[in-house]
Amino acid sequence: MNKAFVKEPDTSEANCPRCQSLGIAVGPVTLESHLDHETLKQVAEHAFFCPLATCEVAYFDEFERVVLCESLRKPVYPKDPTAPMCACFGLTREDVQCDLDDGTPTRIRELLVKAKSPDAHCQSKSPTGQSCIAEVQRYYLRLLSQRSSK
Ligand SMILES: [Zn+2]
Ligand SMILES: [Zn+2]
Numbered sequence: 450m451n452k453a454f455v456k457e458p459d460t461s462e463a464n465c466p467r468c469q470s471l472g473i474a475v476g477p478v479t480l481e482s483h484l485d486h487e488t489l490k491q492v493a494e495h496a497f498f499c500p501l502a503t504c505e506v507a508y509f510d511e512f513e514r515v516v517l518c519e520s521l522r523k524p525v526y527p528k529d530p531t532a533p534m535c536a537c538f539g540l541t542r543e544d545v546q547c548d549l550d551d552g553t554p555t556r557i558r559e560l561l562v563k564a565k566s567p568d569a570h571c572q573s574k575s576p577t578g579q580s581c582i583a584e585v586q587r588y589y590l591r592l593l594s595q596r597s598s599k
Pocket of ligand 1: 499
């Protein structure tokens with residue numbers, strides 16, 4: 450391959466020092482909303498969220514400094530499965546289950562509409578800084594396939 454087309458080493462990738470999961474890059478906007486002033490100083494401005502539900506590390510940086518889930522201002526999904534999956538609008542796993550019981554994803558559809566509105570603040574409210582929709586949809590589809598295989 451021509452060297453000119455090889456990208457610079459990507460610093461936006463790092464693995465959690467505890468569980469080795471691939472972290473999700475987050476910026477200061479996300480960190481500031483989830484960490485208090487003191488805790489904020491413990492990690493770099495650009496850090497990573499550990500997506501493994503059972504891992505006690507919430508954020509870590511390239512220098513392997515970590516912020517544990519217990520230091521977060523509020524419990525976050527998926528570290529706490531009862532926390533809202535979408536922190537902007539408060540949709541929880543239970544809501545997704547209700548949608549399945551109903552047979553129509555009313556709540557999820559509503560969320561899809563709201564997620565495109567200016568009221569969506571995933572960048573700060575979601576612990577990953579990304580839209581919560583993908584996770585909600587993935588969870589719905591997973592439950593759906595579990596139920597239909599019964
Ligand atoms: Zn981890
Ligand atoms: Zn959201």
